[in-house]
Structures are given as structure tokens and as C-alpha cells.
């Protein structure tokens with residue numbers, strides 16, 4: 188996959204591109220990132236890229252007669268013009284579903300604004316996909332472009348060590364909810380222990396615990412992520428729980444514990460050790 192970043196400050200990307208997963212992906216040829224200094228398209232002796240807004244007001248606006256030729260020329264630098272993304276707080280929100288959509292592209296141009304942003308005619312002429320990384324205002328589109336690259340590259344085959352991790356992460360295609368709590372060795376730290384069930388070796392029970400943990404956490408923190416169906420399942424579970432606790436109370440007045448996990452962990456140390464030895468560290 189190829190990214191072309193159009194920016195007034197290409198230096199911002201240097202450290203980011205030369206570290207960790209991104210560096211490896213570029214070296215292995217899974218990813219190309221080309222930086223273009225938009226100022227190279229300024230055609231006056233002062234290298235002017237911006238001007239005062241018509242009608243008055245604060246700040247400076249990026250000039251249409253600099254930005255449009257710049258984008259159009261960069262589009263010719265590869266076989267296909269690619270998808271043009273403009274980073275702007277006024278765009279559609281970047282979600283994991285949008286990231287998945289972008290990951291299908293062969294080439295993406297990321298147009299980074301500065302100052303007060305772009306002359307509106309840039310949008311009218313180029314009709315970019317306008318994307319926002321959140322309801323707040325950054326100084327420039329560079330950090331937002333890095334966010335797009337960072338999130339999209341995880342979905343490119345061969346970039347992550349274990350591709351399955353991008354499927355089960357929070358919001359992802361295999362799990363639209365928040366991911367469950369994660370633990371690794373040691374089993375106990377400062378009196379806090381790992382949930383027994385994760386040491387049981389009982390894969391069915393572990394899966395049920397994970398699902399339940401994901402759903403409880405999502406309900407508490409991000410109920411907006413639970414769609415109608417998930418909500419319905421949750422309501423059903425609450426009803427069942429209420430019924431069970433009512434039944435339990437009736438004869439003996441004993442309250443049912445709050446734990447929703449039904450499977451019992453295996454108590455055998457062998458199973459627990461087998462699981463522990465398989466922990467990836």
C-alpha cells in the first residue's frame with residue numbers, strides 16, 4: 188500500500204517513520220510512505236502558500252491556486268491517482284470501520300492543512316474524502332495523517348506479527364466491542380491475582396469469560412457500541428439473572444452472586460500450568 192503525505196512540514200514525520208512496526212513494514216516493502224512538501228508548489232519569490240481570509244477574521248487560509256496543482260501533480264506520481272483524504276475537523280469521524288474501508292485502497296493521498304485550513308474551493312474542485320480524527324482542533328493535519336497511517340497499516344497483511352490481533356482488538360471486525368481485560372505473568376502482583384478461569388485450560392470457559400468481560404465493560408464504558416441486538420441480549424441476560432435471583436431468594440432468602448460467568452474453572456494445577464507455559468511473553 189502506498190501513502191503520499193502532502194504537508195508544509197514533512198520533517199514532522201521523520202521520527203515517526205523510522206521507528207518500530209512502521210519502519211519494519213517500509214523496509215519489508217509492505218508499505219510505502221512518500222512525503223511531499225507543498226511549499227514546492229509555491230510559484231512566487233516568497234514561497235507563499237496562504238493568504239488572509241476574504242471578509243476578514245483571524246489567521247490565514249491555504250491558497251486554492253497552490254494546493255490544487257500540488258495535489259493534481261502528486262496524483263500523477265503513481266499508476267493510479269489514489270484516494271484523496273483531506274484531514275479536517277469538519278470531516279466524517281475516523282472509526283475502525285472507516286479504517287477498514289481505507290485499508291482496501293492501494294494508494295491514499297493525505298492532505299494536511301495548517302493555519303485556518305483550506306480555501307473551500309479546494310474541496311469543491313478535488314472532492315476529497317474529508318476525515319476528522321475527533322471533535323477537537325489540532326494545529327495541523329500531520330498528527331491526524333499519522334493517526335490514519337498508524338491505524339490503516341495494522342490491517343495490511345504482513346504488517347503485524349499476528350494478524351489475528353487486529354481482528355479481535357477493540358472496535359475491530361471480529362469484536363465490535365471493547366477488548367476484554369488482558370493478563371500475563373506473574374500470576375499474583377501486590378495481592379492482585381489473575382482470574383482463575385484464565386489459568387484453567389478450559390478453552391470454552393475462557394471464551395465465555397472473555398465474551399462476558401467484553402460485554403460488561405462495553406456496557407459500562409461505551410454503551411453506544413452495543414447495537415440493538417447486543418442490547419437485546421444484554422436485557423435478556425439481566426431478566427434471566429433477575430429471575431434466578433428471585434428464585435434463589437424465595438425459599439431461603441439467599442442472594443445470587445453477581446458473577447455472570449457460568450463455567451467453573453478446572454482446579455487442576457496441571458491445566459493451569461499448561462496454560463501458563465503457553466503465555467506469549
Ligand SMILES: C[S@@+](CC[C@H](N)C(=O)[O-])C[C@H]1O[C@@H](n2cnc3c(N)ncnc32)[C@H](O)[C@@H]1O
Nearest residue numbers: 274275276300303304319320324325327328331
Ligand atoms: C487549526 S486547524 C483549522 C481548523 C479550522 N479553522 C476549523 O475551525 O475547522 C488546521 C488544520 O489542522 C488539521 N486538523 C485540525 N483538527 C483536526 C481534526 N480533529 N482532525 C483532522 N485534522 C485536523 C486540519 O488539516 C486543519 O486544516
